[in-house]
Amino acid sequence: MEKVIQALKAKLAEEQISTNETVRELHSKDETYHQTSLPDVVVFPKTTEDVSYIMKVSQEFKTPITPFGVGSSLEGHVIPYQKGIVVDFSFMNKIIEIKQEDLLVTVQPGVTREQLNKELKKYGLFFTVDPGANATLGGMAATNASGTTTVKYGVMRDQVRNLEVVLADGSVIQTGSLAAKSASGYHLNGLFVGSEGTLGCFTELTLQVYGIPEHVVAARATFPSLTQAIQAVTSILQAGIPIARVEFVDEASIIQINTFSETDYLVKPTLFLEFHGNEAGLNADVAFTKEIMQDYACDNFTSETDNAARNHLWDARHNLAYAYIHGHAGKKMMLTDVAVPISELANSVIYAREELDKLGVPGGILGHVGDGNFHCLIMIDMANAEEIKRANEFNKNVVLYALERGGTCTGEHGVGVGKMPYQRQEHGAALDIMKQIKKALDPNNLLNPNKIVEIEEETLNEIY
Numbered sequence: 146m147e148k149v150i151q152a153l154k155a156k157l158a159e160e161q162i163s164t165n166e167t168v169r170e171l172h173s174k175d176e177t178y179h180q181t182s183l184p185d186v187v188v189f190p191k192t193t194e195d196v197s198y199i200m201k202v203s204q205e206f207k208t209p210i211t212p213f214g215v216g217s218s219l220e221g222h223v224i225p226y227q228k229g230i231v232v233d234f235s236f237m238n239k240i241i242e243i244k245q246e247d248l249l250v251t252v253q254p255g256v257t258r259e260q261l262n263k264e265l266k267k268y269g270l271f272f273t274v275d276p277g278a279n280a281t282l283g284g285m286a287a288t289n290a291s292g293t294t295t296v297k298y299g300v301m302r303d304q305v306r307n308l309e310v311v312l313a314d315g316s317v318i319q320t321g322s323l324a325a326k327s328a329s330g331y332h333l334n335g336l337f338v339g340s341e342g343t344l345g346c347f348t349e350l351t352l353q354v355y356g357i358p359e360h361v362v363a364a365r366a367t368f369p370s371l372t373q374a375i376q377a378v379t380s381i382l383q384a385g386i387p388i389a390r391v392e393f394v395d396e397a398s399i400i401q402i403n404t405f406s407e408t409d410y411l412v413k414p415t416l417f418l419e420f421h422g423n424e425a426g427l428n429a430d431v432a433f434t435k436e437i438m439q440d441y442a443c444d445n446f447t448s449e450t451d452n453a454a455r456n457h458l459w460d461a462r463h464n465l466a467y468a469y470i471h472g473h474a475g476k477k478m479m480l481t482d483v484a485v486p487i488s489e490l491a492n493s494v495i496y497a498r499e500e501l502d503k504l505g506v507p508g509g510i511l512g513h514v515g516d517g518n519f520h521c522l523i524m525i526d527m528a529n530a531e532e533i534k535r536a537n538e539f540n541k542n543v544v545l546y547a548l549e550r551g552g553t554c555t556g557e558h559g560v561g562v563g564k565m566p567y568q569r570q571e572h573g574a575a576l577d578i579m580k581q582i583k584k585a586l587d588p589n590n591l592l593n594p595n596k597i598v599e600i601e602e603e604t605l606n607e608i609y
């Protein structure tokens with residue numbers, strides 16, 4: 146490692162290289178229950194050339210590289226189990242260009258989504274993908290993040306027009322173009338988005354943005370049962386109402402919200418909703434939605450148009466994970482994340498809630514139900530081996546239930562190490578194609594090694 150650090154020092158300034166214990170510790174973990182592991186060194190590139198140089202050093206000394214945004218991913222993605230170099234992109238945080246007429250923006254990977262939206266607001270624009278956490282655009286592209294607005298605007302993969310990527314050997318490629326569509330060549334944007342730092346490092350991203358809607362209405366609706374709430378969502382979608390957000394929160398989670406965010410929301414299965422458009426259209430959409438909800442015994446519908454009230458509502462929803470963390474000091478969070486076809490959603494959520502009740506640890510169910518995507522958030526005692534084992538079993542049961550119904554083991558959080566055990570079952574022979582792609586682009590297995598595709602499958606249990 147001494148030689149690696151000497152080689153890094155030949156090109157990078159002192160403030161760009163750290164072996165400080167606290168800095169390494171900050172880059173050894175994510176926000177969840179996954180086992181931590183310290184990197185040997187953390188580097189902070191400022192340019193694409195710096196990243197290219199770091200890649201070359203990694204190849205020369207066969208040292209693993211783990212890219213790092215803000216470390217808000219939830220399945221151990223950024224934990225450097227093979228140690229080596231962590232590349233923190235926080236110094237590459239410039240908004241390079243806003244092309245207002247093209248509705249495009251080019252950014253460095255360390256720009257966070259809140260930073261971007263603050264700047265875009267000056268132009269009457271906004272970036273749609275909202276994973277709750279104030280993540281970096283590089284990290285969001287690398288995990289194919291999505292969130293509350295995906296039901297209307299799509300996932301991260303839908304927003305990426307072009308990526309500048311530094312490959313394992315230090316060479317630099319562009320994966321797309323500025324055009325809104327293209328039939329030219331393989332879809333490299335699609336391949337690199339969601340690659341979780343295993344195929345290359347993104348150094349620039351060109352992303353699609355939207356005009357801020359003329360009118361926005363947010364709402365909360367409560368139901369006597371979880372089934373009725375979810376069935377209402379299915380009917381809203383089937384009716385073709387262009388809803389912009391529709392989030393399910395169960396009763397246990399409403400209690401957490403009320404305590405943490407000082408709200409007094411009714412403790413019932415709840416939908417948080419949002420509608421974007423012009424005033425006349427929205428009035429019709431909201432009225433039609435209310436009508437549908439009445440068929441499912443909706444017993445309370447409260448809408449807000451005022452900016453501050455809407456922000457308060459969504460802050461309360463976004464802070465839910467932190468509400469659980471603060472409410473259960475000493476415990477660690479496990480967040481399952483499955484997505485199923487919308488027709489399977491109600492039964493999947495009921496199954497998960499029943500399994501959670503059997504598990505008997507604090508937790509709740511929430512989700513971007515408009516996408517058929519839901520999470521079980523549970524708080525576990527890491528000193529209790531039996532509880533961890535049972536929580537893993539619970540996680541597995543929820544995943545297998547989704548896979549058996551044509552779903553996926555992760556709708557948005559990604560694979561990291563947490564969802565690796567399910568890759569073969571979900572992808573079958575297609576996993577071997579992914580392994581071949583990994584070998585072609587990273588023959589020495591140095592880029593975030595042993596994440597997503599396990600090159601040596603038999604070592605999985607030792608790592609995880």
Ligand SMILES: Cc1cc2nc3c(=O)[nH]c(=O)nc-3n(C[C@H](O)[C@H](O)[C@H](O)COP(=O)(O)OP(=O)(O)OC[C@H]3O[C@@H](n4cnc5c(N)ncnc54)[C@H](O)[C@@H]3O)c2cc1C
Pocket residue numbers: 176211212213214215216217218219222223234254275276277278280281282283284285286287288289290291292293340341342343345346347348466467557558593
């Ligand atoms: C409270 C909370 C709520 C969340 N809700 C959601 C949600 O609703 N939807 C959702 O999708 N996610 C959610 N997440 C997870 C998380 O915010 C996303 O995974 C996010 O996209 C990660 O961004 P990051 O900047 O933190 O990246 P990191 O966690 O630092 O990195 C994530 C992955 O990207 C790779 N990476 C980072 N930068 C680069 C780069 N420049 N080039 C190549 N690879 C790179 C890393 O190696 C790693 O594999 C939530 C997290 C929290 C804590």
